[in-house]
Amino acid sequence: MRDVAIVGVGMRKWGEMWEQSLRDLFVDSALAAIDDAGVDHVDSMYIGCMSGGLFAGQEHLSSLLADYLGQAPIPATRVESACASGGMALRSGLLEVASGASDIVLVGGVEKMNDVSGDQATYALATASDQEWEAFNGVTFPGLYAMMAVAHMHQYGTTPEQLAAVAVKNHFNGSMNPLAQFPQKITVETVLNSVLVADPLHILDCSPITDGAAALILVPADQAAKFGNGKPAARIAGFGSATDSIGLHDRKNLAALDAVARAAQAAYKMAGKTPADIDLCEVHDCFTISEIMAIEALGFVEQGQGGKAAVSGETAIGGRIPVNASGGLKSKGHPVGATGVAQAVEVVEQLRGACGPRQVEGAKVGLTQNMGGSGGSAVVHILEVI
């Protein structure tokens, strides 16, 4: 299996992008990645997108986006794994380079979520849960994560203030990210006084509805020095992916993310690294409880201790293990199919030392953790500067 590296990244402002359609969003970020990498062609492309069908009435993104990017007739593949679509697209893209079938592969993610009503968006997102056992009975994603939060509070004593501290940290980080949808700084009181969506989750515990895209250029690691216009490349030192029961009711423990833990174990093993070797990580904070559970599953804190980490400052920029320096899904935004790709964009920029005020000093190794549904699918990548 050939070693693979990321030599180009592209991302534009996220938010409510009324002037841009799905294809515009994708093409803008993809062109930025192509330009950043300095490649003169692409051999194949992958697109992470959760639900072009329900959000934009558009499937067949492979043909559409190869066409609008001016890259047809190259092979193009759309990958879906709910909110882990972007991370799984990265996994598929790297396997194509690793196999030797292609040398230069573009991996992009995109979601255009604001062109439907709030009800329609809630329905579309709920299709990431078990339709027959969960969505059909009316449960929404805030509802599912609220159940996980209640279980975590019950088992480990996690508090609403600890949840709020995650949001406060991520909005603080996002205030230094010019691409973030909600760069406003907030306080614990703001979070606790915001409207309850599903007890104990307030609206400021939830990631937003976002239009956005992100893209990467992958090449064999031994060719990486030829690309990137002199900027350092990021080798994909390890990766892992796993699934779990899609429905919460079948989980052994509502307060643990088993698929994340398994994906991380595989990635650490392949990379020959432990959590202590990781300088920063981007994790899937679709809700504040998700970040808490993710950093536990990734081994950065003991199971049940994630709630204290944001309060203590361990996960802040400058702390022991900076988490979501980009602002995370919470502040940067969460265009579901793009998120996993954007996490890698941030880690590559951090490894290049190009993040300005939110730079994690001396970052050499970073990790991304992306998941679908309530943790039914998960994917982890470990990137190392070369």
Next chain:
Amino acid sequence: MRDVAIVGVGMRKWGEMWEQSLRDLFVDSALAAIDDAGVDHVDSMYIGCMSGGLFAGQEHLSSLLADYLGQAPIPATRVESACASGGMALRSGLLEVASGASDIVLVGGVEKMNDVSGDQATYALATASDQEWEAFNGVTFPGLYAMMAVAHMHQYGTTPEQLAAVAVKNHFNGSMNPLAQFPQKITVETVLNSVLVADPLHILDCSPITDGAAALILVPADQAAKFGNGKPAARIAGFGSATDSIGLHDRKNLAALDAVARAAQAAYKMAGKTPADIDLCEVHDCFTISEIMAIEALGFVEQGQGGKAAVSGETAIGGRIPVNASGGLKSKGHPVGATGVAQAVEVVEQLRGACGPRQVEGAKVGLTQNMGGSGGSAVVHILEVI
């Protein structure tokens, strides 16, 4: 890149399967493939599905189907490329084995299309076209292929009788396939007297709305002898994939399938074969005109001569190049995400000599051709018995 072989296949009856949901359909075929291959575990799985969201209110098929197949926590990836989703899932699965990342990969395809109204199904299928330029303006897939048929008739003199002959041949073949949705034999007169859907396409020129699934087990070719319970394996000797403009209005020639031609050229080159080396093929006859254009793009007949092939018997079982011995999409059915996988199921069964009355005698090399939309994406695989 490691050589890859198919060592197990699984498929159940297709049709209006009111007693089975999407997950049931998939699991039945996947278990049949696992049993056929005699594997005791699966390392990773791929699912081709065009629109779980619009047809079944269910995205996140990776987690759902790994879970319901009892295979979680393995990695699972859903691939979408409209009606080429199954073929592209096969391409992704073989790249994972080729890369060395996994040894035993399950590739399945599934679509559950009958749980929505006809209007909803027409809308869902139209999302494979360009939403902003085609679907939004009311064009449907019969309409798009009707335009291609008219262009083909205009340029090459293709006739409604030639179109009908494709349907007659495929229903005759399908009458010998116990899994086919519509195994009824028909005549040219039946086709020409059936209701016009979009002139010149009658309803019997169109493939049906189908619930169904199909599955394959892939392993490294040098390990193939260990699996399949003594049945011959099929090496994937070549594969290719390409894209074209998604919208018909941007094509150079409405009467040619450029993406199919490019995908085929790549597959022939990799396999070191020419069209003359192929003993049988399964092509994407979503409409009768599609088969005519596909066999031209694949090089089995000259451009413009496809219409005569079904009439002359060249493409019949026993003819020069048997096309759609399974009955094709036309008679066997077209659960869009499953079709590309089912094509490989048929070719493997033919290479094994296991097709009973529809067996192509002495078949050693077979080809599958699957496409999305009006040909905006295409994928070709060449299988050879080992």
